[in-house]
Amino acid sequence: MRSVDEQLARVIAAAVRPAPVRVAISESQGLLCAEEVVAERALPGFDQAAVDGYAVRSVDVQGAGEHPVQLPVVGEIPAGSRQPRRLQPGQAVRVATGAPLPTLADAVVPLGYTDGHQAKVTVQRPVPSAAFVRRTGEDVQTGDIAVRRGASIGSAQVGLLAAVGRNKVLVHPRPRVSVVSVGEELVDVDRTPGQGQVYDVNSYALAAAARDAGAEVSRVGIQSADPRRLREVVEGRLLLSEIVVVAGGVGGVVGDEVRAALADLGDLDVTRVAMHPGSAQGFGRLGPDAVPTFLLPANPMSALVVFEVLVRPLIRAALGKRNPYRRAVAARLLSPLTSTKGRRGFLRGQLLRDAENGEYLVQPLGTSGSHLLASLAEANCLIMLDEDVTDVAVGEEVLVSFLAQRG
Numbered sequence: 001m002r003s004v005d006e007q008l009a010r011v012i013a014a015a016v017r018p019a020p021v022r023v024a025i026s027e028s029q030g031l032l033c034a035e036e037v038v039a040e041r042a043l044p045g046f047d048q049a050a051v052d053g054y055a056v057r058s059v060d061v062q063g064a065g066e067h068p069v070q071l072p073v074v075g076e077i078p079a080g081s082r083q084p085r086r087l088q089p090g091q092a093v094r095v096a097t098g099a100p101l102p103t104l105a106d107a108v109v110p111l112g113y114t115d116g117h118q119a120k121v122t123v124q125r126p127v128p129s130a131a132f133v134r135r136t137g138e139d140v141q142t143g144d145i146a147v148r149r150g151a152s153i154g155s156a157q158v159g160l161l162a163a164v165g166r167n168k169v170l171v172h173p174r175p176r177v178s179v180v181s182v183g184e185e186l187v188d189v190d191r192t193p194g195q196g197q198v199y200d201v202n203s204y205a206l207a208a209a210a211r212d213a214g215a216e217v218s219r220v221g222i223q224s225a226d227p228r229r230l231r232e233v234v235e236g237r238l239l240l241s242e243i244v245v246v247a248g249g250v251g252g253v254v255g256d257e258v259r260a261a262l263a264d265l266g267d268l269d270v271t272r273v274a275m276h277p278g279s280a281q282g283f284g285r286l287g288p289d290a291v292p293t294f295l296l297p298a299n300p301m302s303a304l305v306v307f308e309v310l311v312r313p314l315i316r317a318a319l320g321k322r323n324p325y326r327r328a329v330a331a332r333l334l335s336p337l338t339s340t341k342g343r344r345g346f347l348r349g350q351l352l353r354d355a356e357n358g359e360y361l362v363q364p365l366g367t368s369g370s371h372l373l374a375s376l377a378e379a380n381c382l383i384m385l386d387e388d389v390t391d392v393a394v395g396e397e398v399l400v401s402f403l404a405q406r407g
Helices: 004-012 155-163 202-213 227-238 252-265 300-318 373-378
Strands: 021-024 053-056 069-077 092-095 107-110 120-123 145-147 168-172 176-182 216-223 243-247 266-272 280-286 291-296 328-333 344-353 360-364 381-385 397-402
Touching (some): 053 120, 202 216, 202 300, 227 291, 252 291, 344 373, 344 397, 360 381
Parallel strands (some): 243 291
Antiparallel strands (some): 328 397, 344 381
16 A cells, blocks of 8 residues: 555656746736746836825925925826926925826925915925835836746736736646546436436536636546547547546446556556545556546545645646645644544544634544545545554644635
8 A cells, every 4th residue: 555645756746837828917816927027117107196285395395394384386287197297496286196296396295284275285294305205116126027937926916017017927827637527327416316326526526626726627527437438538638638637437347447448548557545535546647748647536525635635736736836735734633533544544624723822723523434525515624644543632733734725
């Protein structure tokens, strides 16, 4: 029986990052930048008012702290104005937030420092030079790197790209993941199951898990285990995917048929991994491009756990993430736990935080049964128990993997 760490090392070694592509900045969120984005213009691009008020020369209002200073208002500049204005000594110009400053003005007096009059304004407080002014290049200078290669593009990065005038950016794209369900007993959710039939849970659940991991997903759905038909489907997906996941492809007669169908597409290793649930599984690299391909258990709970432990890190590695693994923290058990000897346990739990001391606590959910999907839906973490651990008492510390979701 292969260890989890050994199987995971084999999987991660197969990670291939798709070639960078140029996309619209509106489509870049969540991806890694694949270039050094150099600003071709300064940000801000001109001296501008940071507040609504009056553009002035700071020397003309420096005495306003002792006695109010009156200045004639010789005009008004709205935001977006393209008309150049020049300020003479002893004058003020009414400006809106974001408006370009007139020549010679070096400060803005906020409206709250004045009486707000339109023709002759009384300034009641002085302002120093550069006060309430956004200076040219204060944020980004021409030639600065606005977004670095390898940076994760979030809302701030998208905004910065727009601010420096970029409408497209080179990124590492999402890996394409195809999800196939195999089983004669399966029916889609829009049909009523007959005797001995069950809904196809896996293709929906695994597609959602892949999407949550950051992949571009194709849910192929239910396929027959007929070797020729299954081979055609998988062979087609290998040409369109960076990762292929086949649920229901291990164990029993169906597992034999799946392995026979895919045997000559590449090296496919079906084995037992020392984990619970989801011990029986397969992994290989198929097709001319050696696409990483997984065979997962038919049981939805087991399939999701195997996906979480092995497939998700591969997707994250393909995205270029420096750390493809979930955040793990130590937490104290609120209920006792048992695990299968010789296998690493991945058990469902609810992670909590002690309001008094900030310590993490974890409440196990359900039993260790691999078929219990409802408790996984309630879980926000997986409790990870080493292979040599069989019993854990209340209050003991365990390691948990936090199942944070996107959005």
